[in-house]
Amino acid sequence: MNNKKIIHITLFLAIIASLSGGLLSFVNSLTAPIINENAIAAEKVTLKLLFPNTDEFAPVTGFEDETGAILSIFEAKGAGLAYKVSRMGYANPIVMMVGISNDGKIVGFEVLELADTPGYGMKVGEAPFKNSIIGKSTTDGLDLISGSTISSMAAINAINAARAHFNNFKGIDDDGSGSVVTPPVPELGRTILFSSDEATSVTTVVTNEVVNGDEKTFTVESNGYSVLEGGYADAKPNVFNVTINTVTKVIVKVEVVEMNDTKGIGDKVEHEVFLSQFVGLELEDENSSVDIISGVTRTSISVIRAVMTTRGK
Amino acid sequence: MSLFKNLSNGMIKENPVFALYLGLCSVLAVSNTINNALGMSVAVIIVLTVSNVIIAAMRKVIPYEIRIPVYIVVIATLVKIVEMLMQAYTPELFTALGVFIPLIVVNCIILGRAEAYASKNTVGASFIDGIGMGLGYTVGIFLLAAIRQLLATGGLNLINPFNQFVFFDITIIPSEFTIPLFAQPAGAFITFAVLAALLEVYKQSGTKPAKKGA
Numbered sequence: 001m002n003n004k005k006i007i008h009i010t011l012f013l014a015i016i017a018s019l020s021g022g023l024l025s026f027v028n029s030l031t032a033p034i035i036n037e038n039a040i041a042a043e044k045v046t047l048k049l050l051f052p053n054t055d056e057f058a059p060v061t062g063f064e065d066e067t068g069a070i071l072s073i074f075e076a077k078g079a080g081l082a083y084k085v086s087r088m089g090y091a092n093p094i095v096m097m098v099g100i101s102n103d104g105k106i107v108g109f110e111v112l113e114l115a116d117t118p119g120y121g122m123k124v125g126e127a128p129f130k131n132s133i134i135g136k137s138t139t140d141g142l143d144l145i146s147g148s149t150i151s152s153m154a155a156i157n158a159i160n161a162a163r164a165h166f167n168n169f170k171g172i173d174d175d176g177s178g179s180v181v182t183p184p185v186p187e188l189g190r191t192i193l194f195s196s197d198e199a200t201s202v203t204t205v206v207t208n209e210v211v212n213g214d215e216k217t218f219t220v221e222s223n224g225y226s227v228l229e230g231g232y233a234d235a236k237p238n239v240f241n242v243t244i245n246t247v248t249k250v251i252v253k254v255e256v257v258e259m260n261d262t263k264g265i266g267d268k269v270e271h272e273v274f275l276s277q278f279v280g281l282e283l284e285d286e287n288s289s290v291d292i293i294s295g296v297t298r299t300s301i302s303v304i305r306a307v308m309t310t311r312g313k
Numbered sequence: 314m315s316l317f318k319n320l321s322n323g324m325i326k327e328n329p330v331f332a333l334y335l336g337l338c339s340v341l342a343v344s345n346t347i348n349n350a351l352g353m354s355v356a357v358i359i360v361l362t363v364s365n366v367i368i369a370a371m372r373k374v375i376p377y378e379i380r381i382p383v384y385i386v387v388i389a390t391l392v393k394i395v396e397m398l399m400q401a402y403t404p405e406l407f408t409a410l411g412v413f414i415p416l417i418v419v420n421c422i423i424l425g426r427a428e429a430y431a432s433k434n435t436v437g438a439s440f441i442d443g444i445g446m447g448l449g450y451t452v453g454i455f456l457l458a459a460i461r462q463l464l465a466t467g468g469l470n471l472i473n474p475f476n477q478f479v480f481f482d483i484t485i486i487p488s489e490f491t492i493p494l495f496a497q498p499a500g501a502f503i504t505f506a507v508l509a510a511l512l513e514v515y516k517q518s519g520t521k522p523a524k525k526g527a
Binding site for chain 2: 008
């Protein structure tokens with residue numbers, strides 16, 4: 001092959017390639033605005049909810065996301081970024097849109113698809129959760145919902161994926177505190193009177209008694225959810241320490257020694273919100289009552305029964 | 314070769330899908346509904362015909378040594394244009410066909426016709442060949458899709474991809490008797506094998522006397 005031939009071939013291929021490139025950029029200039037419009041058309045309503053003052057949105061392509069939670073990203077011109085994110089909830093995937101303003105604040109949160117347990121996981125779509133997220137910065141911690149740990153954790157993980165991308169994109173330094181999730185405060189449900197059947201009908205086993213002046217501490221075994229429900233291989237009663245002032249018949253302290261009910265649910269009774277209710281109540285008072293933890297009825301009642309067993313001892 | 318013979322050749326005897334076994338990747342993958350199958354077919358016909366015409370028009374000026382890169386540049390450009398147009402004007406179809414639109418670039422029917430036919434024939438003949446082969450592809454993928462969709466979902470439907478107008482949507486087999494397997498890739502292979510075997514039987518039935526010794 002002589003030099004002339006090589007130059008001929010090179011030029012020919014160069015011309016073909018530039019013709020092709022020119023044609024492609026021409027067609028691209030015609031179709032790009034329509035493609036852009038198509039991409040945001042489906043999300044336009046939600047995007048407007050996140051950024052009500054912005055009219056111009058554009059999809060962001062070619063983003064990097066190791067978590068796989070980010071489905072798509074839209075830029076709200078001059079306002080911030082909107083992320084469509086999804087994570088597996090308790091039963092079904094949860095799809096959400098998160099709007100983060102250019103100054104690093106979460107300005108909007110909309111749940112697009114959610115089909116978890118009504119009363120529990122569905123709380124992810126309700127106002128208190130939404131309000132707890134809006135206004136947080138991209139490095140703040142987020143609060144789980146009591147009783148829907150799995151669903152709200154999924155939502156928070158998805159939001160964190162969006163925040164991680166945003167921080168990376170804007171060069172915001174995240175010290176990692178945002179990933180620390182505040183443990184949920186259990187929500188209290190209905191009230192149970194000490195004198196009610198539920199509290200007194202079942203007696204529990206006192207395994208140990210320690211006297212310390214006027215105060216007496218009983219160690220009580222009380223059947224919780226795992227024993228009452230049956231079907232659990234190693235079902236064991238829960239063990240509590242109940243301290244009573246023997247003179248005034250006032251409850252001094254209730255402590256959990258051993259928790260053998262469902263992890264993540266039964267152990268909510270260990271929370272201060274529940275146990276502190278007992279302090280100062282009179283055992284013999286017909287009107288003494290405590291609120292049980294919503295969604296943790298059996299375990300909560302096992303604590304009350306343990307306390308009631310100490311009555312008259 | 315007469316015009317008609319040229320056309321019908323691509324559809325039956327040299328049907329690219331069932332007789333030449335070309336371009337099977339997209340045929341097996343997108344033949345789950347007749348909507349997807351027809352959308353894919355239109356894209357393939359356009360790319361195949363236009364690339365045939367361009368390559369036939371340039372056949373005397375393309376240096377022999379770099380003909381394959383030139384074909385690929387031509388085909389890839391056309392596919393990219395079709396892809397952008399589909400994304401802009403038929404987004405649902407574009408989403409349904411997904412990666413198989415860009416994969417038209419490596420569809421061997423197109424490169425095969427460019428090398429075997431368009432580079433040696435006139436623009437007119439190459440145009441007819443493109444249409445004929447494209448229709449052959451259409452017949453193949455449409456048959457496959459119609460059988461698969463009917464067996465898997467019990468019905469057939471056709472929607473205009475430009476405005477979502479429903480041409481027809483019929484149910485023939487009650488849902489208790491559908492076979493979801495046919496929506497899966499395995500169903501595509503089974504249907505394909507049966508159709509390819511039937512075509513072979515048809516081809517051999519015409520040439521029986523000559524095949525005595527074989």
